[in-house]
Amino acid sequence: MATIKERTAKDGTPRYTAEVRLKGYPAQTATFKHKTKAKKWIQDTESAIREGRHFKTTEAKKHTLADLADRYIKDVLPKKPKQAVRQKQQMEWWKEQIGVYLLSDVTPALIGQCRDELAAGTTCRGTQRSPATVVRYMAALSSAFTEAVKEWGWLEDSPMRKVTKPTESDGRVRCLDDDERARLLAACQASSNKQLYLCVILALSTGMRQAELMGLKWPDVNLKDGFLILHKTKNGTRRRVPLAGHGLELLREYGKVRRLDTSLLFPSNIDPLKPLDLRTPWETALRRAEIEDFKWHDLRHCTASYLAMNGASLAEIAEVLGHKTLAMVKRYAHLSDGHVSNVVASMNAKIFGGV
The missing domain is CATH 3.30.160 (Double Stranded RNA Binding Domain)
Structure with missing residues (x-):
């Protein structure tokens, strides 16, 4: 009944x-x-x-989703320092939406409804989220349910296994053409902020993320041999970044006069222990250069694209950018088609000769 x-x-x-x-x-x-x-x-x-x-265990009837979120934030996230801030915010969102429900009543249908509302922006916070962002929210909740099943004994199985994730796009790739790059660099040189031009050159020539660039310290920079060390990267690995050409020359000149109250390469003018905020001068330079739909992170895409067009393999691009797998750099594969064709032609010529 x-x-x-x-x-x-x-x-x-x-x-x-x-x-x-x-x-x-x-x-x-x-x-x-x-x-x-x-x-x-x-x-x-x-x-x-x-x-x-x-299977509705007794424990599932004792604990709410809010209990799940609170324990996950308290016991698990401290072990994930690089994800803690973001996942705490995501778990708080789930707690706000369905925290009152007992775990025994949290069904795939209920989670799917929240997923759809999150994507559409119809929740109480009213902000529409991209498919990629929705996937991250679902991943946080899935991780919490996994803990509840395997470690805490609160559930027999995770309802997330029956919830479909949104399909993510292949990823945004916006690159500067030669004319746009020239206009942007000219606008950066003319900026009242003296560090902007150097930072943009370094971003373009190395593919470093903005946070990596702004977190650089002088002890990790080797101007003689032309490289720097990134100790804290997004994927948690230590990375050696080569420096060459114009970027290295500019950095050597910049390094002749250093501030003594901080080890940061680019300290804030207000607090030398905090990195420089380039948001306003960057946006001004984009406006003066008449460049639209371009973000700082797109400089990283430019680096990858230039590498591909100059014959770098996907493995080499991944190494420069600091990706652990080739999945993230496959979006640039079409730019190196000519190089791949030449490699295949060269191999065939050596094996079969002129036949």
Whole structure:
């Protein structure tokens, strides 16, 4: 036997509480914003109970999703320092949306509804999220459920296994053509901020992320041999970055006069222990150069694209940019098609000669 009871929530929207009662099994309940979701849950739950697939442990009825989020933030995130800030914010979002639900009532349908609302921007915070961002939110919740299943014994299985993730795009690739690059560099040279031009040159010539560049310290820079060491990168690995050409020359000149109150290459004028904020001069330079739809991170795409067009392999591009796998650099593969063709032609010429 199954019933659906309707009530009005504090915000004035309807809520539908579905209850399933089958002889020999404890009653199961779940609450939904849409009646169709409640009916679907009833059908799925009844089928699962009859087929022996419905596992609702006692622990799952003792703990809410808010309990799950709080324990994950307290016990697990300290072990993930590079993800802690972002995942805490994501878990707080899930807690805000469905924190009141018992874990036994957190169904794939409920999570899917939150996923859709997050993407559409129809939640209380009202900000539309990209598919990639939605995937990150779902990954945080999935990680928490995994802990609850494997380590805490709160659940028999994770409901995330039955929730479909949005399809992510191949990734944005916006590069400067020769004319745009010349205009941008001219605008940076003319900027009232004396560090802007050097920072843009270094970003273009090395592919460093903005945070990596702004976090550079003099002890990690070898101007004689032309390289620097990044101790803290996004993927958590230590990376050696080669310096050459115009960027190295500019940095050597810049290094002749250093501030004694900080070890940062580019310290803030207000607080020497904090990095320089280039947001305003950067945006001004873009405007003066009449360049649209271009972000600082796109300088990194420029580096990869220039490397590909000059014959670098995907493995070499990945090494320069600091990617652990080739997946992130496959977007530049088409730019090196000519180089690949030459390699294949050369191989065939050596094997088969003029035949």
